[in-house]
Every structure is written in structure tokens, then in C-alpha cells.
Amino acid sequence: MLGHALFVTTFVLVWEQATARGLLEPTFFGRPSGVARYLWKGFVTEGQLWLELGYTVLGASISFVGGSICAMAVGLFFATFPRTHRATEPYITLLNAMPRIALVPLFLLWFGLGIGSKIAVGFSLTFFIVLSATIAGIRGVDRDYLLLSRALGATPSQIFFKVTLPSAVPVISSGVRLGMIFALLGVVGAELIAAEHGLGQIVAYLQATFNVDGVMAILLLLALLGLGASSLMSRLERRLLAWQ
Structure with a gap:
């Protein structure tokens, strides 16, 4: 912790002195x-x-929670009905391949500037990331566990809830953590293009007015927000996986 604080302090001091002495142009790099x-x-x-900040956090939170729940x-x-997954997999892949930022104009047309x-x-963004992690986690369950459970007389529901789902939790939790970051990125990216409120909209305005400090x-605020969200998910993941 002390090492991180020392590094950040040194970086900020060097940045400030470099701009003060003209080694870096404040118009392009700003100053601490x-x-x-x-x-x-x-x-x-x-x-x-x-x-x-409230608008951005609210949008990212709703996106993350809704996308994660629906994806799981x-x-x-799909894990319960694999034939349905095989039938819909090409369409899911097609939808996931679409660049969501390029679809922002359509979303603006459908849902407005709000x-x-x-x-x-x-x-x-969150939905497809968490969906992929959920499917991968369930597919990655050790087959020996499943065969042993069936040999011991476990019912399909017991196998699913006591073997398959717990074994898939590590992969699913990794996808959920990544989904949180992408929910924030998606909201901010959409705000950059067109928005009434939000940090992305502020960045677009500041960039247009050449306010590099802003x-x-x-x-920096967005980076700290993402770091905090990732740290929160890491702590939650450690608690969920404490049984391992």
C-alpha cells in the first residue's frame, strides 16, 4: 500500500513539475x-x-443488475434445455458480434436521450458477457462429478443445484465482475455520443471546449469508479467462493 502511495505521489509531482517547466504542454496534457x-x-x-455522477452510476447499476440476472x-x-441452446447459438453469436456502440443511434431513437x-x-454489453460466462461455467463442470453423482442415485435437480451450479460459480463470478465494468463502459460510451446528463456527456463538452484539466x-473519476466496482466484486467473489 505504501509503495502504491509513493508511486502515485511521485507520478503527480513529476507531472506537475513537467508542465510547470514547459516540458509538457498543459493545453494537451493538463496539470494535477x-x-x-x-x-x-x-x-x-x-x-x-x-x-x-449519480446519473452514470444509476445507469450502470441498472444495466449491470438487469443484464446479469437475465443472462444467468x-x-x-440453456443448461436445462441444451437443444434450445444449440438451436439459438448462431443467433446469439450474431447479436453478440454487433458493435453496441454503433447501435447507440438506434437506442437513442428507441429510448430517447434520457x-x-x-x-x-x-x-x-453485460448480458452477453455474463451469458457466455454462465454457459462456459456450466459446460466446464468435471464430468467425473456428474457420473459419480448419478451413480450414487442423485436426481437431475440435485445434480444441477448441488454439483453443476456450485462448480460453475467461479467462472460465472468472473463474468459478472467483467460485466460490471462493461456496463459502466457502455453507459459512458453512450453518454459521450448524446445525453442529457452523465459523466460521458461532461467529457464530451469539456473536450469540445478544450478543457483538458476537466x-x-x-x-480519473471514472477510473476510480471502475476500480471501486471491481474491488467490490472481488470481495463478494471471495465470500461466495469461501467454501472452496
């Missing part, structure tokens, strides 16, 4: 003091960033 002033103004003096439900359905279109983008501040 300017980033700090922007964040102070946005969160303390004016407080506008709280609203924008569909994945478990938070609905951002949730749709984040949902679509852009760096929002990027």
Missing part, C-alpha cells in the same frame, strides 16, 4: 493542480458533478 481545482469546484463549490437466467435455461438509451447499451479529472 488544475485537475484538483476542477474536482473541488465540481464536488464542493458548485456540486454539479454529484448529479452527473437464460444461461441456466437514461433509458444508456441502460440499453450497458444492458446489451477531461483528465473526469477520466
